Amino acid sequence: MKIAVCVSHVPDTAAKINIASDGKSIDQNGVTYVVNPYDEIAIEEALKTKEAFEGETVAISVGPESNKDSIKKALAMGIDSGVLLKHEGFIDSLGVARALADEIKTLDAKLVFFGKQSVDYDNSIVGQLTSELIGYNCVSVVVDFKLDGEKIICEREIEGGREIVETTLPAVITAQKGLNEPRYASLKGIMAAKKKTIEEKDAAAGENVVEVIKMKKPPVKQPGRILGEDATVVPELVKLLKEEAKVI
Amino acid sequence: MAGKILVFLEQRNGEIKKASFEAVKAASAIADKLSIEAEAVTVGSEISNLENVGGYGIKKVTHFKNSELANYSNSAYSKLVADFAKEIGAGIILFSNTSLGKDLAPFTAVKTDAGIAMDITVIDYDGNDLILTRPIFAGKALLELKVNSPVKVITLRPNVFSSGEPSNDKAEIEVKDVSSPDLQTKVVELKKSKGKLDVAEADIIVSGGRGLKAPENFHLIKDLAEVLGAAQGASRAAVDAGWRPHSEQVGQTGKTVSPTLYVAVGISGAIQHLAGMRSSKYIVAINKDKDAPIFQVADYGIAGDAFEIVPALIEEIKRVKS
Ligand SMILES: Cc1cc2nc3c(=O)[nH]c(=O)nc-3n(C[C@H](O)[C@H](O)[C@H](O)COP(=O)(O)OP(=O)(O)OC[C@H]3O[C@@H](n4cnc5c(N)ncnc54)[C@H](O)[C@@H]3O)c2cc1C
Ligand SMILES: Nc1ncnc2c1ncn2[C@@H]1O[C@H](COP(=O)(O)O)[C@@H](O)[C@H]1O
Numbered sequence: 001m002k003i004a005v006c007v008s009h010v011p012d013t014a015a016k017i018n019i020a021s022d023g024k025s026i027d028q029n030g031v032t033y034v035v036n037p038y039d040e041i042a043i044e045e046a047l048k049t050k051e052a053f054e055g056e057t058v059a060i061s062v063g064p065e066s067n068k069d070s071i072k073k074a075l076a077m078g079i080d081s082g083v084l085l086k087h088e089g090f091i092d093s094l095g096v097a098r099a100l101a102d103e104i105k106t107l108d109a110k111l112v113f114f115g116k117q118s119v120d121y122d123n124s125i126v127g128q129l130t131s132e133l134i135g136y137n138c139v140s141v142v143v144d145f146k147l148d149g150e151k152i153i154c155e156r157e158i159e160g161g162r163e164i165v166e167t168t169l170p171a172v173i174t175a176q177k178g179l180n181e182p183r184y185a186s187l188k189g190i191m192a193a194k195k196k197t198i199e200e201k202d203a204a205a206g207e208n209v210v211e212v213i214k215m216k217k218p219p220v221k222q223p224g225r226i227l228g229e230d231a232t233v234v235p236e237l238v239k240l241l242k243e244e245a246k247v248i
Numbered sequence: 249m250a251g252k253i254l255v256f257l258e259q260r261n262g263e264i265k266k267a268s269f270e271a272v273k274a275a276s277a278i279a280d281k282l283s284i285e286a287e288a289v290t291v292g293s294e295i296s297n298l299e300n301v302g303g304y305g306i307k308k309v310t311h312f313k314n315s316e317l318a319n320y321s322n323s324a325y326s327k328l329v330a331d332f333a334k335e336i337g338a339g340i341i342l343f344s345n346t347s348l349g350k351d352l353a354p355f356t357a358v359k360t361d362a363g364i365a366m367d368i369t370v371i372d373y374d375g376n377d378l379i380l381t382r383p384i385f386a387g388k389a390l391l392e393l394k395v396n397s398p399v400k401v402i403t404l405r406p407n408v409f410s411s412g413e414p415s416n417d418k419a420e421i422e423v424k425d426v427s428s429p430d431l432q433t434k435v436v437e438l439k440k441s442k443g444k445l446d447v448a449e450a451d452i453i454v455s456g457g458r459g460l461k462a463p464e465n466f467h468l469i470k471d472l473a474e475v476l477g478a479a480q481g482a483s484r485a486a487v488d489a490g491w492r493p494h495s496e497q498v499g500q501t502g503k504t505v506s507p508t509l510y511v512a513v514g515i516s517g518a519i520q521h522l523a524g525m526r527s528s529k530y531i532v533a534i535n536k537d538k539d540a541p542i543f544q545v546a547d548y549g550i551a552g553d554a555f556e557i558v559p560a561l562i563e564e565i566k567r568v569k570s
Contacts, residue, residue: 013500013520017388026389037501093364094357119500121384121391123366128322128354137433138322140351155439157495158347160446163320167433177501178494209363213379213392221526224547226538231560233550237532238564240548245530247452247476247509248568 001055004109005046005079006100006130007039009063009070010120017217024212025090035070038115040077040182041175045145046113047078048180053147056080058107062099062203064088075193076185082196083107085203090212093121095205097129102204105134110170116141124174131172139165143178251339251399253279256329256356257290257301257309258348262318264290264297266449267344267406269304274371274409275342276305282376284339288419289332291325293318298421303414314426321434322351328426330359338399340378345403346448353403363397369408369527378402386500386523406449407506447498450479452509453525455498457483459514459535459554463491468558469513475565481505483515499524514554517542534558 011017011031018027035043046057059074061067062085071082085099104112114127124140131138137152143162144155150169155162157176185193227233242248255275257268272288279286287308288301293315301309312328329352333341341356343349345367357364370381377394380402384391395402447453454476456469466486473480482492484499498505500520510528515521517533517540525531526545533542538551550557 011385013386013523016519017385019389026385093354119386122386122504124350125354125364125366128351129358129364132326132355132358138355139433141347156347159448160444161438161440163435164437164439165433166436177497209395209397210365211394211396213394215384216390216392218383218387218390218526221545223544224531224549226543226549226551228550229538229552230550231552231556234557234560234564237548237550237561238568241509241530241532242568245509245547247530248565 001053001111002107002109003046003049003055003057003111003113004104004107005039005042005057005059005074005113006126007043007059007061007070007074008036008115008118008120009033009061009067010036010118013037013119019215019217023214025215033066033069035073036115036118038117038119038175038177039070041177041179042113042115043074043077043079044180044182045173045175047183049111049147058083058109060085060100060103062087062091062096062205068198071198072193073185075196076190077183078189080196082198084198084200086200087203087205090208091205092208092210093123093125094129095208096126097133099203099205100126100130101133104130111147112136112172114172114174116174116176127172127174136170136172137167138172139167140174141176142173143176145173145179251284251337253284253286253340253342254333254336254338255286255288255306255342256349256352257288257298258344258346259290259292259295262292262294262296264295264301265344265346266411267346269301269411269414270406270409271342271344271404272301272304272306273411274404278340278371278378281373287336289329291317291328299418300414302417302419304411307417307419309419309421311421311423312426313423314429316431317426317429319435319438320348321429321431322355323432324429324434325352326355326359327430330356333360333399341399341401343401343403345405349403353401357401360399360401361397362399362401363395364401365393365395366403367405368402369405383527386504386520387526388523405506407451441495445479447479447481447496447505448503450505451507452476452478453481453498453505453507454478454511454513455481455483455515456486456492456513457515458485458489460486465555466491468554471562472511472513472558475562475569476509478509478511483521512542512546513558515542516540517545
């Protein structure tokens with residue numbers, strides 16, 4: 001079975017985000033990019049599934065040339081090959097999903113892992129959109145995944161608990177933290193990755209329907225007051241919570 | 249004009265959730281502004297409080313009913329909602345950005361050929377166009393956008409749009425029995441974490457971090473949460489140490505929350521933690537290091553030892569409450 005994993009290439013979560021002069025994108029100065037943290041979990045699950053059932057794994061990313069770094073990371077962790085679907089500039093979630101759907105069909109991958117969310121635009125929908133576009137089943141925000149023949153049993157995280165979900169292949173699974181512990185890329189893995197291929201083609205993304213009007217910084221919160229350094233200020237705090245915040 | 253606005257009402261255990269009432273209120277405001285009609289749709293089995301939707305400004309509710317639809321099924325729910333949206337000519341389909349809404353909205357969008365905007369915190373207008381704002385980079389920036397497709401799917405961040413005080417109006421409910429739902433993907437069992445309030449839904453959250461030093465000290469967080477009627481949260485350091493479950497993690501790779509009150513105890517305020525909670529209305533920080541970055545976002549801080557402050561705080565709240 002062919003197993004695909006979709007990876008996005010995002011600013012490090014510790015990056016300071018500033019707005020570029022166009023007012024519509026982020027200032028790239030000093031921003032380092034990494035593979036999306038949830039996608040590492042997706043990569044790990046693809047590898048574990050391959051180890052358990054055999055098959056071939058492929059990592060796909062939509063974006064500029066620099067996204068290759070995240071594909072390389074996937075290859076170093078053990079994914080067999082990569083595909084870069086080239087696209088420059090802003091692309092909405094549906095555009096990403098259309099490009100991925102097109103490639104997944106071409107590859108005929110029956111099981112596709114995504115992260116639950118890209119920590120740049122935080123949409124958490126590309127997996128679902130892609131599965132719907134190709135008519136696959138889908139379970140999102142998965143913290144436990146079991147494959148038994150064609151049957152899939154997952155646990156997904158919801159507010160205040162978990163849902164046990166059943167479905168069948170072909171399917172899209174989006175990975176939540178807790179599903180597994182992603183392995184580190186070993187030196188051997190990094191060396192082996194150099195011999196693996198990354199195919200490049202243009203992304204079949206279509207037109208954006210989401211139009212960015214502007215990007216801005218959130219209003220700065222006025223740093224508040226340090227009321228004091230010991231328990232003597234506790235009554236004052238409780239009074240403020242009661243009278244200003246009105247939560248008591 | 250844009251056609252109708254349709255709101256999806258989310259039920260769990262046969263009850264419409266609070267976030268859905270917020271969405272109803274927001275939908276009726278949009279409907280007024282654009283002079284369009286608003287109605288609501290829900291999917292489930294028995295639902296107890298459906299009529300109450302009327303009190304938040306929408307009078308017409310369609311309930312797709314089948315005992316097998318009590319639990320969520322993305323295949324069945326999205327088909328019913330999308331077909332219904334097409335039938336009534338919906339131009340805007342509104343969801344709450346809950347775990348169910350985040351899953352259901354994208355399937356519905358593809359089935360209705362809609363563009364999609366998630367996790368909206370502000371709705372503005374430019375003539376008849378909706379100008380939508382959403383936090384990106386976990387709240388480190390805001391994006392203003394417009395969806396240019398004829399049909400638009402929008403999800404609203406819970407706890408941001410106020411549902412206001414309901415009137416006594418009751419909604420008119422039309423029940424449609426569903427004969428053979430598409431249960432290709434379905435929830436077969438619900439595992440609740442033992443009667444606990446989830447951070448994503450709580451109005452008050454008390455979170456603990458590495459400053460608490462050991463898992464057994466989290467009874468302080470639990471006790472404080474209890475007197476405040478709050479949910480319990482944690483920093484990633486506390487989760488990674490195995491002191492608290494991941495479901496409690498607040499932050500960029502945990503949950504994004506915007507409660508009325510967020511209390512951070514023994515949490516330094518790393519950028520990834522702030523990302524998940526900085527939009528809380530009031531923030532209280534208790535940290536023994538007065539230079540900790542958490543104080544930059546806190547409304548009220550106490551730069552002292554949690555082991556001294558928290559017990560005193562619990563006692564004082566009890567005293568004031570009684
Ligand atoms: C990719 C990535 C994603 C991340 N995602 C998240 C996330 O979602 N959520 C998150 O929280 N973090 C996240 N982090 C981790 C984040 O960078 C911090 O490491 C983490 O938030 C620190 O947790 P902490 O504040 O509990 O611990 P520390 O930073 O160790 O802070 C402990 C604090 O306790 C105080 N303290 C010590 N003793 C006492 C006492 N007796 N009384 C009062 N105060 C005391 C100290 O002064 C200190 O400020 C992420 C990191 C990365 C790289
Ligand atoms: N440009 C991209 N290329 C490949 N996969 C992507 C891309 N953007 C998002 N994804 C995948 O979709 C998931 C959800 O992303 P999002 O809906 O943008 O939050 C991510 O975790 C990735 O697995």
